[in-house]
Amino acid sequence: MPKKLLIGFLCLFLLPLGLMAQTGKIAGKVTDRETGEPLIGANVIIVGTSLGDATDLDGNFVILNVPIGKHTLKASYVGYKDITITNILVSSNKTTDVNFRLPSEAFKVEEVVIVRKRPLVEKNVTNSTTVKTQDDIENMPVRGVEGVIATSAGIVRQNGTIYVRGGRGDEVQYLVDGVNVNNPLFGGRAVSVINNAIAEINFQAGGYSAEFGGGNAGIISTSIRTGGRKLNISGEIFTDSWGTPGEKTMGTYPYGVSTYVLTAGGPLVGPVKFFIAGQNSFNRTPIRYWEGFNLTQYYEPIRQTAAWQNLPDATKYQTDENGNFLPDPSGKYKYLPKDGIFDPRLGAKADFIDIVYPAGKIVNAAGENYVLNGNITADLNPINIRLGANYGYGTSRGGVGITTFLAERRATLRQSENLAANLKFTHLLSKNTFYELNLNYFFTRNISMDPDFKHDLALYGDSLANAQIGYPYFRADGLGPNPMYGYGYVWSTYGTPLSAYSKSRYQSIGAKLAVTHQLGREHEFRLGGEFTSYVIRNYANGRVVALAGALRNSPDITDRQLQVTNRINNYGYDQWGNEIDTGLEGPKKPVFAAFFIQDKIEYEDIVINAGLRYDYINTDDKAFKNPHFIEFDSDGNIRADQFVDVEASQTVSPRLGFSFPVTDQTVFYAQYGKFIQQSRLRDIYLGASLVADNIQGGYAIGAPVGFGLRPERTTQYDIGFRQQIGDNLAFDIGAFYKDIRGQIQQRQITAEEGAPHQAYYAWVNGDFATTVGMELKIDLRRTERIQANANYTFSDARGTGSSPSTAFRMIWQSPTRVPFFPQYATALAFDQTHRGSINLDYRFGVDDGPKMGSLYPLERLGLNILFTFNSGHPYTRVDDKSFRNRRQPIEELNASRTPWNFQLDLRLDKTVTVGPLDLNFYVWIINVLNTKNVEDVFITSGTADDNGYLTSEEGQADIANYSPYGDIYTSLFKDLYYQLNIANANLFGPPRQIRFGLRFDF
Known part of the structure; x- marks a missing residue:
């Protein structure tokens, strides 16, 4: 781990690679305070930088390529007093308007300093932006x-996935x-991204300019x-480990959450500045409603019953030729071993099974x-x-459920690593023209494996190798220890491998070149192109334990037979997981490129953002000459x-946005745009041997592969109205419509007569969706200690499929040889018709609040409350016989x-100054009211705590x-089955969590 951290630090400062850091623009006018006349040639600079401009004949100025964040702007003119405006917030790809009215030197005043308030209505924004x-x-409190x-x-946000205006999760x-x-x-x-390292999050729900693509x-x-002009060091620590694990306090458990953050930034050498942030976070367990489980209370009564005691000893412990326990004659107490099970934690052969799964923790x-x-x-004017x-x-570890608790030592080990490095070179050719050259490198890897044998795949199921590390009860190569059965349930015993x-x-490398030219005050032209090339490798072996048995029983097995037997999905790796670069199973190398041109036209009474984007997508994919007859x-x-x-x-997409500033407090806006993006590359890539086996076998495959899939297409319309009311309140109300075509859908591809294969499953471009909706946003600037914002969304998202596999059961359970596909739109499974949030911040300033002597005990005390709600999501009820594989709507x-769903979160904090x-x-409480929100239900019963089985005919x-x-x-059944689902199926939202923290700033 220290080696990896060192690599990370070196990458942070040495890698010459990257793409685009976001910037904005400041524009405005300088006039005489008394006459309103424009001041020609006035100097306007951003304090602490080399950025600035001189006003033109109309007193206008424009400063391009301004880094996002807060800035101080200073205007000066001969014969006039200087004016400095602080707290000017610049956001990415936005124009910030700042106007100066300079007083003559005849007025006996010092330099004027103005603290700017963030504008509530932005007239230059032509789409819905947060x-x-x-x-x-x-x-x-998030x-x-x-x-x-x-x-x-x-x-x-549903089951951890973000959906935007009816688009699928991979469209963000x-x-x-x-x-x-x-x-x-x-x-x-x-x-x-570390929370403390974020300068800004900019969310655009469609309608973005032609410069951007790939997110429909x-x-x-x-x-x-x-880094700023002064050295700044800050840090933060918070934890919920204030109680005893497994013991409930204030209606909740401590879940072992702890996070440590350290940041530093400031000047380095001359014009060079730096910023760095590091974070270590630890979670002892996924956070669920979980009350624990005691198997002993069920296992021991069964062993003590007269019926069990009267069974012949041979039946109680008899096994078949594979070592599996045989059932007792009555069929009721099958596979319960009389002599106990092997587990060194319980004794070599335990006849008393003390199995207690703790509450508040997934083991x-x-x-x-x-x-x-x-x-x-480095600001090396004119180069940055x-x-x-x-x-x-x-x-992380994969955790174990109730039925795998005895094998918890072998819970899956997961590792992940990622790096995004970037270099941006900006050259200001003149005050009105600059270009940017951006290079980028992106890398990520993920591994899921057994914690003992890790990458030694042949040892996963090797009985001798397992015995040597303390798992002596493997039945044979490829066959783990005997499980324990009872009442139809199967418990994995000690040493059972749990990992595939x-x-x-x-990894990808890319480049982007863009030229920006400001023509007068009104036109900002931007022209550019980008290129990204990927190398993608993937390996998945879900039957890795069986490898040892296959090699022992068939020493002459071929690579192809080994891949098919174990259904290995590999490209960029061979059948053993070693990297390869050529052949049918070589890595995939898709290429994405684009060109764009756009003009942002800004007049006093209208703003137009118009552009064209050309996208080139080469997925490095193949299709069949005849998909119905494959040899x-x-x-x-x-x-x-x-x-x-x-x-x-190859696609050309137009983008057009309008903003109509009626006054400086009233703005209408509208936008139209076409967008494309390639679907998930997982939908296109699958190992060659696995593809061949799927097609030859005609298997019912829930996640097959597509051949020749084309990009998905979206057309979107927005219209809205922003209005400021008084000095501190504003609202934004808008409506949108989206038409989505070519989404991925599952189909069955029929086989022609005489074909050497059966009908098979594949992805195709077939689904479509439409979404209409309305959004309301309300902003209250801080007034008398209170700042608030609220939003509400109404949406109706409908389509032919909520995910690519929506049609799977329609194919699998079709009563006809060729399934019938009705193409009609219904509510999508992630549609929430009503959704919103209210965020209220009440905060005392310095020397504010009640006074006690010379002290202000409440000064710099703040309370932030977040209330969120939604109306739930759609699902389909099935009949009370739809258990196991059956589904009958x-x-x-x-x-x-x-x-x-309703949830209330809060953060209460107090700031004090000690020297520098x-x-x-602070205390941070998630789900203050401990509301047990139902996020999903059993489709047989419509509830989250009962699937209806026990009252069904089959259950009775x-x-x-x-x-x-x-x-x-x-x-x-109730204790085990429902707890098992509650712990793993996200049926309920998060329980209450109480965290204490400290943040410091130096």
């Missing part, structure tokens, strides 16, 4: 990019300092802080992560260089002549809804079969 600044983020942005209008693009950090195979963010639903762009599921974010900037990197390393083996590695070679692989290369996709698809240190003490038959011990079976 910006969260560092000041906003540090007071909120952490992390997703946690912060999930409080925004237009976003649904994540940028960090302009670098695309999406996982290319599965979507989602692959790079961690929306873009979440995070910008990292940079052996701890995780630890290290993150580094940082950059170096920024070098940055974001590095993360994490390790998988790993993936993705194979003698090894069972698909013949090379059956494929054709898939042509690259009793209503239209997604006609039912889960219950409403500001110390902020089981209870009768176990008579006279049906009550034991019923109690066991």
Whole structure:
């Protein structure tokens, strides 16, 4: 681990690679305070930088390429007093308007300093945008990019996935300092960002300019802080480990959460500045409602019953030729070993099984992560260089459920590592023209493996190798220890392997060149192009334990037979997980490129943002000449002549946005745009042998692969109205419509007569969706200690499939040879018709509040409350016989809804100054009311705590079969089955969590 941290630090300061750090623009006018006449040639500078401009004949100035964050602007003119405006907030890709009215030197006043308030209405923004600044983020009772942005209008966060305005989870693009950090195979963010390192989170729910692509639903762009003119050191620590694990206090458990953060930034040498942040976080367990389980109370009564005692000894411990326990004659107490089980924690052969699964903790599921974010900037006027990197390393265990508790030592070990490095070179050719050259490197790897044998795949199921490390009861190579059975449940015993083996590695290099030219005050032209090339490797072996048995029983087994027998999914690796670079199973190398041109036209009464984007996408994919008749070679692989290369996709997308500032407090806006993005690359890539086996076998595959999939297409319309009321209140109300085409859908590809294969499952471009909705955002600037913002979203998201696999059961259970696919839209499973949040911050300032002597005991005390709500999501009820693999709907698809959810979070803090240190003490409570929100339900019953099985015909038959011990079976079913699902299926939202923390600033 220290080696990895060292690599991360070196990457942070030495790697010459990167993409785009985000900047904004400041524009305005300088006039005479008395006459209103424009002042020609007045100087306007950003204090502490080399950036500035001189006013033109109309008194206008424009400062381009301004780093995001807070700035101080100073205007000066001969014969006039200087004016300085502080607290000017610049956001990425936005124009900040700042006007100066200079007083003549005839007035006997000193230099004027004005503290600017953040504008409530931005006239230059032509789409729906939400910006969260560092000041906003540090007071909120949430952490992390997703946690912060999930409080925004237009976003649904469900089961850990972010959905934007009816788009699927993989349609959101994540940028960090302009670098695309999406996982290319599965979507989602692959790079961690430290909360304390965030300068700004900019969320655009569609309607973004032609410069951006690859995120049809929306873009979440995070910008990292940079060093300032003075050295600043800060840190933070928080934990919930204030109580005894497993013991409930104040209605909750301590979950072993602890985080440590340290940041530093400031001048380095001359014009060079730096910023770096490091974080270590530890979680002892996933956070769930979990009350523990005691197997002894069920196991021992069974062993003491007369029926059990009267069974012949041979039956109690008799095994078949494979070592499996044989059932007793009655069939009721099968596989319960009379002589106990082997477990060194219980005694070599325990006849008393003291199995207690603790409350408030998923066993052996701890995780630890290290993150580094940082950059170096050099302002070498007229050249600016920024070098940055974001590095993360994490390790965790997969945890064990109730039925695998005895084997908890072998819980899956997971490791992950990621790096996004960037270099931005900006050259200011004139005050109106500059270009940016950006280079980037992105890398991520993930591994899931057995904690003992790790990468030695042949040893996973090797009985001798397992015995040598303390697991002596393997039945044979490839067969783990005997499990323990009872009442239809299976308990894995000590030493049972719990892990498959998988790993993936993705890396990309890219470049972006963009030229910006400001023509007068009105036109900002931007022209550029970008290129990204990936190398993607993946390996997954779900039957790795069986490898040893296959090698022992068939020493002459071929590579192809080994891959098929173990259903290995590999490309970029051979069948043993070694890297390879050529051949049918070589790595995938997709290429993405784009060109864009845009013009932002800014007049007093209208702002137009118009652009065109050209996207080139080469997925390095192949399709079949005839997908209904595929031929194979003698090894069972698909013949090379059956494929054709898939042509690259080339698309031109127009973007057009308008803003109509009626007054400085009233703005109408509208936008229209077309967007494309390639689907998850997992939908396109699968190991060659696995593809061949799937097609030949005609298996029902829930996650197959597509051939020749084209990009998904979205058309979006927005219209809205922003209005300021008085000095401190504003609202933004808007409506949107989205039409999404070409989403991935599962289909069955039929086989022609005489084909050497059966019908098979594949992904195709078939699903579509439409979303209409309305968003309301309210902003209250701090007034009398109170600051607040609220939002509400109404949406109706409908489509033919909520995910690519929606049609799986329609194919699998079709009564006809060729399944019928009705193409009609229903509510999507992640649609939440009503959703919103209210964030209220009440804070005392310095020397504020009641006074006691010379003290103000409440000064710098703050309370931040966050209330969130949603109306639940759709699901489909099935009949009371739909258990195991059967699913028989009793209503239209997604006609039912889960219950409403309400959650209240808060953060109470107090800041004190001790010498040069500001110390902020706080308590952070998640789910203050400990509301047990139902996030999902059993589709048979419509509730989260009962699947309806025990009252069903099938369940009643089981209870009768176990008579006279049906009550034991019923109690066991409830305690085990429901707890097992509650712990692992995200049926409920988070329980109450109480965390104490300290933040310091030097």
